[in-house]
Amino acid sequence: MNVHTVSLADARRVIGAGEVKAVELGQPSNIAVVDAGGNLVAHVRMDGAWIGSIDISINKAFTSRAFDISTQDLGDNAAPGQQFFGIHASNNGRVMIFAGGIPLRDGDTVVGAVGVSGGSGAQDQEIAEAAAAAL
Amino acid sequence: MNVHTVSLADARRVIGAGEVKAVELGQPSNIAVVDAGGNLVAHVRMDGAWIGSIDISINKAFTSRAFDISTQDLGDNAAPGQQFFGIHASNNGRVMIFAGGIPLRDGDTVVGAVGVSGGSGAQDQEIAEAAAAAL
């Protein structure tokens, strides 16, 4: 069978669109793209962006592809009392449950994911949406 | 490009001021300073301070620089229902989300961070503030 996935060129286009939005918001960010296998394709840390967000951006992207869901929606399901509470302890600490990770889709197929970290949850989400729209 | 960071002499001055406050409060503490890259510059464990706080003091300092925020404020944002709930699972367990870590600033620039662990949250915070003020 074939797996539909992102290329490095796709990842760069996605990241570039995220950077444009990050500059517009005045929020230096880390932006990462993973492929259909959940493995990193490309990452950038904009000048001045948090060093603690390197890991988070990569793992937001991983998480979004790992479960084919935005990290924001996963977070809603991972809140205390919800069905996936505790999921962040799985996968050796790679599961991020707050906004900024979005699956990359080609039609109905998830072909990878983008993860953004550097600002508020709302900013990360907005940058990730702008990035994903460029696929 | 250039990055402004703390020297070992700076770190010692910061730690020394923290120790003075810790003695004043009667609370033996671990005190650590990281540089602009988040890497440890110096650490001391005062006689009688908790051995479990070695790691915590170093990682509070790391966290404060990793996100340019006090660990107390990060903790508020990492509570259930808040925008960064779950962030403590990132960065391989190095993210501390309770009081005692403070960025070290030279004007508007974060040049490193100090982390204190050994007493109550309020004590750790007070010692960290006294330490940071000595930069």
Next chain:
Amino acid sequence: MNVHTVSLADARRVIGAGEVKAVELGQPSNIAVVDAGGNLVAHVRMDGAWIGSIDISINKAFTSRAFDISTQDLGDNAAPGQQFFGIHASNNGRVMIFAGGIPLRDGDTVVGAVGVSGGSGAQDQEIAEAAAAAL
């Protein structure tokens, strides 16, 4: 004190030059750049490059900056019977002791490092050298 470090623009130029050499050699590769603090600035995985080399490229770059030495030269010193035998057990498995990591220098100052993984040691080294030359 001030530390001289690479910007994202620097990292992209370095990676781009590495990609040109990798295409010339017909060897898809992972290429990563870290800054003066050893923290990731940018990473790319060329289409078809090994997924096991994501981690290796990033950690070759880390290692080269962590010890201001090429990973090839560190490897010579880390062989059985040599002065640093066993160093690969340090730093939580992040120390790579085979060719492909090179410090990035501005004059005499190490401002970061590049790490390449994907082919033979000789290929990784050649790509890293081409990348570093573009700083």
Next chain:
Amino acid sequence: MNVHTVSLADARRVIGAGEVKAVELGQPSNIAVVDAGGNLVAHVRMDGAWIGSIDISINKAFTSRAFDISTQDLGDNAAPGQQFFGIHASNNGRVMIFAGGIPLRDGDTVVGAVGVSGGSGAQDQEIAEAAAAAL
């Protein structure tokens, strides 16, 4: 029973003596002291010393106390074909098997250890010996 161990004042004296030797050799170093429990008492990274040596200095000190032996002597026993070959895989990567870690003794009793990392094995050893002599 009583455990004889180093105080923070002892650790500072030891580290200070190491720094004097490091300056004399022109080799910026990381220097760490652990107590009888193998737990960190104090650490300094001299300006310009390798960031990869933070972990190594702390773990050389740990190793020397963990086995009451210099890391150089342990290394001889951990070489391929020797009785402790493979020991560096134990203790979660904390066992360092190259020169620079020395037990701190009060008479015949090991009360802690010092670990030095930053230069050649011979330099690290010389600095550690100067440090240990100041106990």
